Amino acid sequence: MSLVLRAGLIGCGGMGREHLKILASIEGVQIAGVCDSREESARSAGQDFGVPFWTDLEAFLDEAGIDALHICSPTGMHGLQGIAAAKRGIHILSEKPLDIHLDTVDALIAECDKTGALLGCIFQRRAFPAARAVYESIADGSMGKILSCSVSVKWYRSQEYYNQDSWRGTWSLDGGALANQGIHSLDQMVWLAGPVEEVEYAHLDTVAHDIEVEDFALVVVRFANGARGTIEATTCCRPDLATRVEIYGTNGSAALDDARVIRFGIGGEDRLQGLLDHGVLTGGGADPWAISLAGHQIQIADFYQAIRDKRPPMVDGREARMSVDLLDKIYRKARPGAIRGH
Numbered sequence: 626m627s628l629v630l631r632a633g634l635i636g637c638g639g640m641g642r643e644h645l646k647i648l649a650s651i652e653g654v655q656i657a658g659v660c661d662s663r664e665e666s667a668r669s670a671g672q673d674f675g676v677p678f679w680t681d682l683e684a685f686l687d688e689a690g691i692d693a694l695h696i697c698s699p700t701g702m703h704g705l706q707g708i709a710a711a712k713r714g715i716h717i718l719s720e721k722p723l724d725i726h727l728d729t730v731d732a733l734i735a736e737c738d739k740t741g742a743l744l745g746c747i748f749q750r751r752a753f754p755a756a757r758a759v760y761e762s763i764a765d766g767s768m769g770k771i772l773s774c775s776v777s778v779k780w781y782r783s784q785e786y787y788n789q790d791s792w793r794g795t796w797s798l799d800g801g802a803l804a805n806q807g808i809h810s811l812d813q814m815v816w817l818a819g820p821v822e823e824v825e826y827a828h829l830d831t832v833a834h835d836i837e838v839e840d841f842a843l844v845v846v847r848f849a850n851g852a853r854g855t856i857e858a859t860t861c862c863r864p865d866l867a868t869r870v871e872i873y874g875t876n877g878s879a880a881l882d883d884a885r886v887i888r889f890g891i892g893g894e895d896r897l898q899g900l901l902d903h904g905v906l907t908g909g910g911a912d913p914w915a916i917s918l919a920g921h922q923i924q925i926a927d928f929y930q931a932i933r934d935k936r937p938p939m940v941d942g943r944e945a946r947m948s949v950d951l952l953d954k955i956y957r958k959a960r961p962g963a964i965r966g967h
């Protein structure tokens with residue numbers, strides 16, 4: 626391995642620490658420092674991983690000498706923190722979603738284009754070979770003309786989950802069942818079926834939690850290619866039910882339960898048997914930390930390889946923008962005039 630790449634991370638909470646564990650195991654990458662606005666969180670992560678810590682992002686970016694920044698802070702901070710890194714030519718790997726504000730995502734992509742910083746986003750369900758085989762069958766036309774793609778995310782989060790930090794359940798930093806829990810499925814939807822042109826119907830409600838944002842969503846969409854679909858997302862469903870993506874075209878169909886392909890056929894032939902790996906359950910339906918990190922591992926390794934190869938990462942800025950665009954369209958339809966949560 627040639628050059629050692631220096632990684633930095635902002636947001637040393639639950640997910641930040643998972644990134645640090647993975648980073649510590651990747652060859653050719655050195656953790657150069659961490660940053661968190663809470664000094665205690667920054668210090669303890671710094672101690673645990675044997676690296677210096679900062680509490681101020683600008684100072685961190687100027688002083689730590691990093692090649693890449695992992696952004697694991699609350700969602701509504703990702704875009705502006707990314708822009709600060711991109712201005713310095715530092716590559717960015719953001720946790721999902723890229724931000725909850727579409728205009729900030731666009732500003733981030735534009736800044737990366739200007740300075741040549743690589744921009745990637747974690748959407749771990751795209752990482753697995755079985756899910757990618759379904760994607761390929763659509764991209765190469767084997768599934769025929771796509772007629773429908775629908776997703777269902779019936780998860781559970783307690784009030785205590787939302788109470789654990791002030792950013793959770795807010796319009797400005799989190800978004801609701803669609804933006805936080807459902808975003809993985811929204812991403813799968815636009816990854817497989819392409820961009821949504823119009824949200825035809827959107828009903829958002831807050832029915833079982835004391836939060837600003839939706840814990841119940843029912844949406845009908847029309848894709849740019851003419852296909853139709855529905856989205857159901859909630860954090861009120863106990864016990865949680867499967868996270869399902871179903872897609873069919875004129876020559877085939879597939880169903881994914883989370884990142885696991887459970888049904889896949891093309892032209893009357895069963896394609897599921899031909900796949901060595903049907904994928905994995907990435908988890909999180911009832912317990913946010915009962916998630917598999919196998920997809921993160923693949924995506925983080927891919928990101929550093931992309932820096933070395935000077936190619937886009939597995940999920941680049943424009944790909945990750947698609948689910949934020951869909952979110953924006955849903956929120957505009959259901960909450961006109963209140964898009965930025967003010």
Ligand SMILES: NC(=O)c1ccc[n+]([C@@H]2O[C@H](COP(=O)([O-])OP(=O)(O)OC[C@H]3O[C@@H](n4cnc5c(N)ncnc54)[C@H](O)[C@@H]3O)[C@@H](O)[C@H]2O)c1
Nearest residue numbers: 636637638639640641661662663666697698699700720721
């Ligand atoms: N890919 C996945 O499956 C997955 C799973 C969980 C979380 N996430 C994403 O990871 C991100 C973080 O989630 P989490 O559960 O780890 O949250 P968390 O609350 O545990 O951690 C957030 C951290 O950011 C820090 N922080 C807050 N404001 C900051 C600021 N201005 N500057 C620097 N640090 C700041 C907090 O002190 C905290 O340590 C979210 O965007 C979430 O959507 C992704």
